[in-house]
Amino acid sequence: NAGVMQNPRHLVRRRGQEAxxxxxxxxGHSHVYWYRQLPEEGLKFxxxxxxxxxxxxxxxxxxxxxxxxxKEGPSILRIQQVVRGDSAAYFCAxxxxxxxxxxxxxxxxxxxxx
Amino acid sequence: GQQVMQIPQYQHVQExxxxxxxxxxxxxxxxxxxxxxxxxxxxxxxxxxVKSGEVKKQKRxxxxxxxxxxxxxxxITATQTTDVGTYFCAGMRGSARQLTFGSGTQLTVLP
Numbered sequence: 001n002a003g004v005m006q007n008p009r010h011l012v013r014r015r016g017q018e019a020x021x022x023x024x025x026x027x028g029h030s031h032v033y034w035y036r037q038l039p040e041e042g043l044k045f046x047x048x049x050x051x052x053x054x055x056x057x058x059x060x061x062x063x064x065x066x067x068x069x070x071k072e073g074p075s076i077l078r079i080q081q082v083v084r085g086d087s088a089a090y091f092c093a094x095x096x097x098x099x100x101x102x103x104x105x106x107x108x109x110x111x112x113x114x
Numbered sequence: 115g116q117q118v119m120q121i122p123q124y125q126h127v128q129e130x131x132x133x134x135x136x137x138x139x140x141x142x143x144x145x146x147x148x149x150x151x152x153x154x155x156x157x158x159x160x161x162x163x164v165k166s167g168e169v170k171k172q173k174r175x176x177x178x179x180x181x182x183x184x185x186x187x188x189x190i191t192a193t194q195t196t197d198v199g200t201y202f203c204a205g206m207r208g209s210a211r212q213l214t215f216g217s218g219t220q221l222t223v224l225p
Binding site: 031033035041042043044045048055056058059091093095101102103104105106107108 | 120145147149155156157158159162202204206210211212213214215216217218
């Protein structure tokens with residue numbers, strides 16, 4: 001059962017380092033979404049991508065954050081020069097784009113910045 | 115921007131009691147989705163509502179979408195310990211695909 005896959009599941013970075021989070025969508029899905037969840041809070045939309053295109057990045061911080069979904073390979077969320085406030089769970093979701101709008105979430109990457 | 119308010123934030127019930135969580139959007143939604151997240155887990159899709167006034171049932175769970183497509187509720191009948199978790203509503207507006215999540219209702223079921 002090839003659901004949404006994310007890796008790593010846990011990532012520890014020191015302040016100033018870079019974090020790379022990967023997401024492979026569910027088989028047959030071409031739409032990928034990234035969300036961030038702070039402890040005890042709901043999920044906040046960051047970015048929506050299709051293959052080789054950023055469709056909506058209105059929730060993405062303007063600096064240090066970037067995302068891509070190349071023609072081949074997983075979607076990548078990249079955080080440069082991490083700060084303690086970046087510590088959160090980052091979830092990726094995917095949808096088919098052809099039938100329904102439901103999004104299926106991966107297990108998430110828990111990022112801890114020390 | 116669009117906001118989705120969800121109440122209550124926390125709910126403790128005795129096993130067998132009913133539970134309801136409510137969502138209100140500041141804007142009309144094209145659809146609303148409900149998710150369940152267990153502690154340490156990820157959101158799991160439960161259902162999507164699209165039509166005004168729509169009601170859907172999944173065993174002990176009943177989902178409603180308001181006539182104005184701005185509010186929604188999830189009702190669980192006769193809760194069980196397996197219902198423990200945080201329930202989120204998430205709304206979509208217009209043709210945009212992004213979900214705006216409510217803050218969630220954390221359900222505790224006491225045996």
